[in-house]
Amino acid sequence: MPAHRISSDQEALDIARELAVEFRLEASVRDSQRRLPWAEIEKFSASGLGGITVPREFGGAQVSYRTLAEVFRLLCAADPALGQIPQNHFGILGVVAHSADAAQKARIYGDVLNGLRIGNAGPERGTKNILEMKARLVETPNGYRLNGKKFYSTGALFAHWVPVKALDDQGQPVLVFVKRGTPGLTIVDDWSGFGQRTTASGTVLLENLAVAAENVLPLRKLAEQAGIQGPASQLIQAAIDAGIAAAAIEDTVHFVRTRSRPWADSGVERASDDPYVIRDIGDLKIRLHAANALLVKAAVALDQIASVAIDADASARASIAVAKAKVLTTEISLLASEKLFELAGSASTLAVHNLDRHWRNARTHTLHDPVRWKLHAIGNYLLNGIAPARHSWN
Missing domain, CATH: 2.40.110.10 (Butyryl-CoA Dehydrogenase, subunit A, domain 2)
Incomplete structure (x- = not known):
């Protein structure tokens, strides 16, 4: 299927919103049956979203990092698997921008604009850490x-x-x-x-x-030179978690309004009138708003840093900006997907609703890189002026 050519940030966002509505419809069924989303991935490719970061000189829209993060947040609020599958596609395109020669760029970017997908075969098991390779x-x-x-x-x-x-x-x-x-x-x-x-x-x-x-x-030059390939990759990870959190809170609100019973001692007719439930929903919404605000702030920082010559200081600032967002998106995705059951009640645990997918997705995806090390990186930078190590997980 030939791919559409997206020409602007606004068009990318509009298409992402349209796909999110469609992808949300059977997300729970795909998860419960482990039905791989072949048709949905083909629609993603045909939409042209896979080519939105291709530089303009090669025919792409070269959207902002802010737009890229929002595209992933929208898709992952519908189905986080459909956000994570192309995650490495964009990460690799960032590597191509810094490491490929002109001929390689023309060929790879051309394939991507024509709807071809890039996967990933980087991490290995049985090594000392994620950076060690045996291949x-x-x-x-x-x-x-x-x-x-x-x-x-x-x-x-x-x-x-x-x-x-x-x-x-x-x-x-x-x-x-x-x-x-x-x-x-x-x-x-x-x-x-x-x-x-x-x-x-x-x-x-x-x-x-x-x-x-x-x-x-x-890849030697990529490791030696200051850049923002790592923060850009991490920005997408944070956007995925923000999408998971948004979906969990939306389903919590819907279930409380339509299915949950109030606690016997509450003295109210509806679960949505329970003062403690009201308080916790307000808390979740505030935390989600804060996480999304830092996600936007980090994306804007990357856009600003990418527009000038990037030195070691700029690279470090980019990593720290994204790390701050990553801390909050990790925390709200885990908290919201756990609080869902406490606020919605026992009926929300029934398999027919498959609401545990939000926690399972949040818990699994946030293991990608431990948030405790994000907090360490932030503290070490602000307290001691020590820049975080440069790699794809920072």
């Missing part, structure tokens, strides 16, 4: 060969291009673009997490896979 790209007399095993490969199953992080013969990090269907590439749908169930964030196997030189992007 290797080796140069042989017959060209490059790629071997490795990846996990948490969100988006790979739905992707046309699967970017793989590996180390080359010199031990330097590279990003290898592997086309779907390439011999030696196997994508396994073995994601069994209790949340974000339809993201298919499973295993990618790479077995003596032939790689063309033009599909290899060096």
